[in-house]
Amino acid sequence: MLFHISKIATRMLMALLAVGIIFQTACRPEAQQAAKPFVVYEKAGQKYPITINGSLGSLTLKKKPERVVVLGTAPVDLVVALGIDPVAIEANLWGGDENGYMPWFKEFMAEEKRPLPPTLAMYPELDAEKLVSLNPDLIIAPQSGLSEENYRLLSGFAPVIAHPHKPWMTTVDEQIDIIAAAFGKQEQAAELKAQIEAQYADFQRRYPKLQGKTFAYIYSGGRSPQLSVYAKGEPRVDTLYKLGMKMAPELEKLSLDRGSWSINLGLENADKLNQSDIIVTWFHSEADQKVVEARPLFREIKAVKRGAYLPLLDREVNTAMYQATPQSLGWGLRRMDQEWRRIEKALD
Incomplete structure (x- = not known):
């Protein structure tokens, strides 16, 4: 989620800068930054030093980090x-x-018999004092909405390791590669990816x-x-692709606004959804769901009329399918089993 840094945090930073104890490892973003590889090794065959490039800047790690704070969704898994x-x-x-x-x-x-780490408030303001006290x-x-x-x-x-190209648009594979490289765990990256792919393959069989x-x-x-x-490219859409489904071709052709991950269609153009076998959506509340489903143009969408319509109210399930990590994906798919069975019957 997006967040704001409090005035207290800003004052703390200014004070630290004044006494010269802050060191800056991130480089100023450059026009060609996005074209660079995410991970660059100084010497082939060595895990460190390593430079990690992103859309907001770059950093170089000379050794494995010891005290890490994780922000955003999915990376913590x-x-x-x-x-x-x-x-x-x-x-x-x-x-x-x-x-x-x-x-x-x-x-x-x-299951791992490991203690839960403390949580850090990021919304509506960063808990700057707690962050400083952690001495990360x-x-x-990498999967966050960090602004410059x-x-x-x-x-x-x-x-800071931020998003490599766009806020909230870092794939799980990209996250794995970046995080594994930062900790010198490159060998384990392939294993995590294999766990995810096995879950997708199991869904496709079932x-x-x-x-x-x-x-x-x-x-x-x-x-x-x-x-x-x-x-396409938005995490929850990519999850459905990997489950074996695909966007209707006419929707893939619609132009995406710069800096956005969705296409404004307008309810008056709801008939453009009639080429889609399945409609998936989410709601903040049951009240919102009732309002939307009462709209005649929405009810006339073919997939909605025949029951091949998946409305999501469960925030845990929404988050699980959005993150699509080894831990969250299996959890979310198990919770949605009956709904997918219902959709299958509606498509008969």
Whole structure:
């Protein structure tokens, strides 16, 4: 989620800069930054030094980090899967429990008999005092909404790994490669990817009637009669592709606004969704769902009329399918089994 750094944090950084104790490892973003490889080794066959490039800047690690703070979604699953215990993680206020933990994360840590790391508030403001007290030597946020301003401020606390090309648009494979490289765990990266691919393959075997079907993953808010279609490259859309489905060709052709991950379609153009076998959407609340489903143009969408319509209200499930990590993907797919069975029957 996006967050704001408090005025207290800014004052703290200015004070640190004044006495000269901050060191900056991140480089200023350059026009050619995005074209660089994400990970660059100084010498072939050696794990360090390593330079990690991103859309907001670059950093060089000379040794394995010891005190790591993890921000954003998904990276925390990958960090702990690689055997790293972070000193703190961002509290998930949208889908997590009262302490900000996701259920699959808690289950994984319990199975591993590892303690849960402390959570760090990032919204509506960064808990700067707590972050400073943790004395991190690396902040990991490759799947996040970090702005350039917040990236620079956080870089005053510690080196930061931010998104490599766009906010919230880093694939799980990219996250694995970046995080594994940062910790010198390159050999384990392939294993994590294999775990994910095995779960996708299992789904494809279990739900043969869904294979090759077209879908549209949409959002239609309860307050405004607008309609958005998530584009290919957006994490939850990519998850459906890997499950064996695909976007309708006419939706793939729609132009994506710069800096966005969805296409504004407008409810008046809902008939453009009629080539999609399946409609997937999510809602903030049951009240929003009732408002949207009461709209005649929405009810007339073919997939909605025949029941090949998957409305998601469960925030845990939404988050699990969005993150699609080894831990979250299996958890989410198990929770959605009956819904996918229902969709299969609706397609008969």
